[in-house]
Every structure is written in C-alpha cells, then in structure tokens.
Amino acid sequence: MSNNSILLIDPNFDPANSANLSLLVKIGADTFSYVIIDQERKFVHAVYDEQECEDGYEKLKERLKNDTYLNLKYETVKIATHTQNVVYVPQELFNENEIALYTKFFADADSQNIYVQPSLQQNIYTVFSLPYSIEKIVNHNWQQSIKLEQNAGLLELAVQFDKETLIIDFTVGSFQFVYIKNNNIAFNQNYQFEDTEELTYFILLIVNQLNINMKQVAVNVCGIINDGDNKWSLLTQYFDKVEILTLVSDLDTTILDDMPAHYYTSLLALQTCG
Template sequence: MSNNSILLINPNFEPTNSTNLSLLVKIGADTFSYAIVDIEHKLVHAVYDEQECDSGYEKLKERLKTDTYLKLDYKNVKVASHTKNIIFVPQELFNESDVALYTKFFADADSQNVYVQPSLQQNIHTIFSLPQSIEKVIDENWANSTKLQQNAGLVELATKIDTDSIIIDFTVGSFQLSYIRDEKIAFTQSYQFEDVDELTYYILLITTQLSIDTKKTDIKTCGIIHEGDPKWDLLSQYFNKVDLLAVSSDLDTNILDDMPAHYYTSLLSLLQCG
C-alpha cells in the first residue's frame, strides 16, 4: 500500500462469508475508498482509504488488480463515483418522461447510460452519467452493482437537515460542498485546492455569488479536517457555527475507534442509498 493509504480490518473478518456482506466503493477525483459491511449484524468489517491519488478512476483499476477483498463475491455492491455529468432537480421540476432534457447540462458526452437517483424523501432527483471507460470497469467486476454519484450519501444526509446549512466533505486536496437553503439543496459542487489561501478564495466566492448569510448558515463538515486545523479556523472565521458531521447509526464501527468518527461519513452514509 502507498504512504497515503490505510486499511482497517476486523480481526474476526472471514472473507469466505462475503456472500452475506455488502461492499461500498467510493471513487473521488483524487481519492479511493471502500468499506465491507455486515448489514444483518450491523458490523463494519473493513475500511480502505487512499488520499492524494492522481486519479480515483485509475486507482480503482489498480486496486482491482491487487486487492483480493475487492474481488470477493458480495451480496450487494454500491459504487459511488465522481462524475462531471450531474444535475440535481427538485421533485416539483422533475419530468420523468423527459430525462434526456437534463443531459444537455452534462459536461462530457462520453457516456452511454443516464441514471436517475431519487432521494429517500423523494424531494430531489440526482441525474448523472459516468464516463464510458469507468462504467465498463464497474460492470466487468460488479455486474449487478448499484451505481451512485460520489456524494449520494451526503445528499441523503442533506435532505434531513431543516436549517440553512453547508455540508463540506474534505479530502487532503479537495472538497465537496452542498448548500441547503429552505430545506432544499440549492447548490452543490466539487473543488480542488492547493492551500488554505485557495480554499479561502473558493469559500468567499461561493458565499458571495450565492448571497449566503454566513451568520445564519451552519457549517457541517466531515472528511479530512480537525478542530483547530487551518481549514477549521478558516470556516470558524466566517461562520458562526461549525460542527463535525458523523453518521448516526447503530453500526458497530470498533475498527474505526482510533480514527475520527467524521473521517468516513460520506463513505458509510452510502448504506442509506438505494
């Protein structure tokens, strides 16, 4: 494994029992991670996470060649992937009979399938497609997998928030942001940044262009961030309330006890996605 990766394993994990387990895979622009979960017994068996990848897509291909855990036969597999082809449509504006209309806003034409992913509350539909090359890799390895967009889990968490808030999921060199206003996702986007100065630029740009009232908007953040680090201090400088966002569930996550609970919020929240 690389110096930027970590693999946490339950010592009682039996790979031969994989047909009773679920695999969650998350492919970011510059990250790759997965979790192996026993839903019936509410137990997380394994978590793998790698930061600062040149490409999350290429890292998936590399890990499939060397990581035996990814090649096991699972009961079900969910793959949440980074994509430039994505749009969020509120329920009241969604037209099921004309999904092709929304693909006009996609950045890339290199895709064959268009996916419509309604939130559990049915108040927002995520419409997305994946690059043909990465979809082929997913289908060859997990033919019956459920395909999701990268931040599907955070979207589900966002739909449960009843105050104006911004959810920010940090990796080492990027962040995914969703702005909730009037209990709806008003804006979502991903950014890569080199340092706190560049992060400051993006935060100020977003708040200015969207006319966000920083005094009345909460920040809920997860991923690679700590209380008191430069990213935390930056957010605290501009917003009145900054909290860490961890998944609230009855999962046994003992293997993560030595890690901050909010590190894997976006990965484990994929469990609630259909």
C-alpha cells in the same frame, strides 16, 4: 499500499463469508475508498481509504488488480463516483420522460447508460452517467452493482437538517459542498483546491453567490478536517457555527475507534442510498 492509504480490518473477518456482506465504494477525483459491512449484524468489517490520488478512476483499476478484498463476491455492491456528467434537477422541474433535456448538459458524449438518483427527501434528482471506460470496468467486476453519484451519501445526510445548513465534506485536496435552505437542497457542488488560499477563495465565492449569512448558517463538516488545522481555522474565521458531522447509525464501527469518527461520515452514509 501507498503512504496516503489506510486499511482497517476486523481481525475476525472471514473472506469466505463475503457473499453475505455489502461493499460500498466511493471514487472521488483525488480519492478512493471502500467499506465492507454486514448489514444484518450492523457490523463494519473493513475500511480502505486513500487520499491524494492523481486520479480516482486509475486508482480503482490499480486496486482491482492488487486488492483481494475488493475482488471478493458480495451480496450487494454500491459504487458512488465523481463524474463530469451530472445534473441536479429540482423535483418540480424533473420529468422522467424527458431525460434527454438534462443530458445535453453533460461534459462527455460517450455515455452508454443514464442513471437517475432521487434523494430521500424527493426534492432533488441527480441525473448522471459514468465515462464509458469506467462503466465497463464496474460492470465487469460488479454486474449487479448500484451506481450512485459521489455526493449521494451527503444528500441523504441532508435529510436530518431543517434549518439553513452547510455540509462540507473534505478530502486532502477537495471538498463537497451542500447547502440546505427551507428544508431543501439549494446547492450541491464539488471543488478541488491547491492550498488554503484557494480554499478560502472558493468558500467566499460560494457564500457571496448564494448570499449566505455567515453569522447565522450552521456549518457541519466531515472528512479530512480536524479542530485546529488550516481548514478548521478558515471556517471558524468566517462562520460563527461550525461543528463536526458524524454519522448517527446503529453500525458497530469498532475498527474505527482509533480514527476520527467524522473521517468516514459520507462513505458510511452510502448504506442509506439506492
């Protein structure tokens, strides 16, 4: 494993039992992670996370060659991945019979399959496809897998908020941004940044474009951010209400006891998707 990766395994994990377990994989532009869960016992057996990848898709290919846990047979598999081919459609504008209206905004033209992912709130539909080369790899390894867009976990977490709220999920060099207003997801986007200056630029740009009141909006953060670091200092400089967002669930996450609980909030939230 690289210096930017971590693998946490329950010492009692039995790979021979994988056919009764669930695998959740999240592929970002610059990250790759997965979790192995026993859904019946509500138990997390393993978490793998790698930050600062040059390419999340290439990391998937590499891990499939070298990672025995990733190659086990699982009862269910969910793959949440970043893609340039994605459009978020409000419910009132969505028509399942006219999907082609949305795919014309895709960045790539080599898509084979179009996926439509509704949120729990049913107020936004994510229409997306995977690059053909990646979809081919995913289908070869996990024929019955459920495909999700990268932010699927965050969109499900948004259900719990009934006030104006920002959810920001950080990696080392990127962030996923969800804006909830009037009980609806008003904005959802991903950004990569080189340094704190560029991060500041993106945050202030979004706030200005969406006319967000920084004194009133609640900001919930998760992922790679810690109280007192540069990201935290930036947010608390501009926003009055900044809190850490952890997943509220009945999962036994004992193997994560030595890690900040919010690092894997959006990854673990994938269990509620699909």
